[in-house]
Amino acid sequence: MSETKSTNIILFSGDYDKAMAAYIIANGAAAYDHNVTIFHTFWGLNALRKDEQVSVKKNFMEKMFGKMMPRGADKMGISKMNYAGFGPKMIKDVMKKHNAMPLPDLIEMAQEQDINLVACTMTMDLLGLQKEELLDEIEYAGVAAYIGDAEDGNVNLFI
Numbered sequence: 001m002s003e004t005k006s007t008n009i010i011l012f013s014g015d016y017d018k019a020m021a022a023y024i025i026a027n028g029a030a031a032y033d034h035n036v037t038i039f040h041t042f043w044g045l046n047a048l049r050k051d052e053q054v055s056v057k058k059n060f061m062e063k064m065f066g067k068m069m070p071r072g073a074d075k076m077g078i079s080k081m082n083y084a085g086f087g088p089k090m091i092k093d094v095m096k097k098h099n100a101m102p103l104p105d106l107i108e109m110a111q112e113q114d115i116n117l118v119a120c121t122m123t124m125d126l127l128g129l130q131k132e133e134l135l136d137e138i139e140y141a142g143v144a145a146y147i148g149d150a151e152d153g154n155v156n157l158f159i
Contacts, residue, residue: 006035007155010146014043014070015079016088016103022159023047023106029155030113038110039146041120044159045127047073047107048119048134062128069127073103111137118146 007029011022022044026036040048051072058066070076081087095102101109110117117138124130124140131140150156 004033004035005154006037006149006152007157008146008150008153009036009038009157009159011038011040011044011047011159012042013079013159014046014076016073016076017078017080017091018159019044019047019073019076020103020106022157023103023110025157026115027106027109027113030110030115034154035116036110036113037116037118037146037149039118039120039141039149041123042127043069045119045123045129045134046070046076047103048117048138049073049129050133050135051075054130054133056130056132058128058130065127066129066133073107076103107135111135120146 007026009022009026011019013019022038026038030036046069049069049072051074053071076088077085078087078091092102107117117135118141119129119134119138121140121142
């Protein structure tokens with residue numbers, strides 16, 4: 001009898017291409033019957049932001065962070081060759097020609113495969129993000145919960 005394997009990914013990066021890699025690995029691991037968790041912290045939380053603006057009460061610094069960070073996975077920049085925003089458009093065009101799934105679709109697939117999408121509550125507090133601004137049907141936890149998952153993990157990645 002085989003035990004269920006687990007894959008745990010910390011998504012720290014807010015780069016579109018790095019988030020794509022995390023979600024491709026996560027979806028692949030789920031397809032191989034792993035229990036998968038993606039722990040989104042710092043800039044990785046941008047992958048979980050809703051595309052539309054949500055009206056929530058914020059102080060000045062929280063408003064500034066909200067304006068500086070991309071709203072939603074599709075608006076994230078890429079790690080290399082961003083070219084003032086032209087890089088993401090070019091890579092998305094290439095992906096479309098090669099029938100590669102865009103990041104928002106990979107996130108949706110992850111939710112359909114019951115991958116645990118976790119938002120770091122400490123980082124949410126630091127950046128002034130509120131639950132209403134993030135995707136529905138995700139989890140919220142601190143680092144202790146991640147460590148609990150990771151200490152028994154078969155695969156642990158930091159992206």
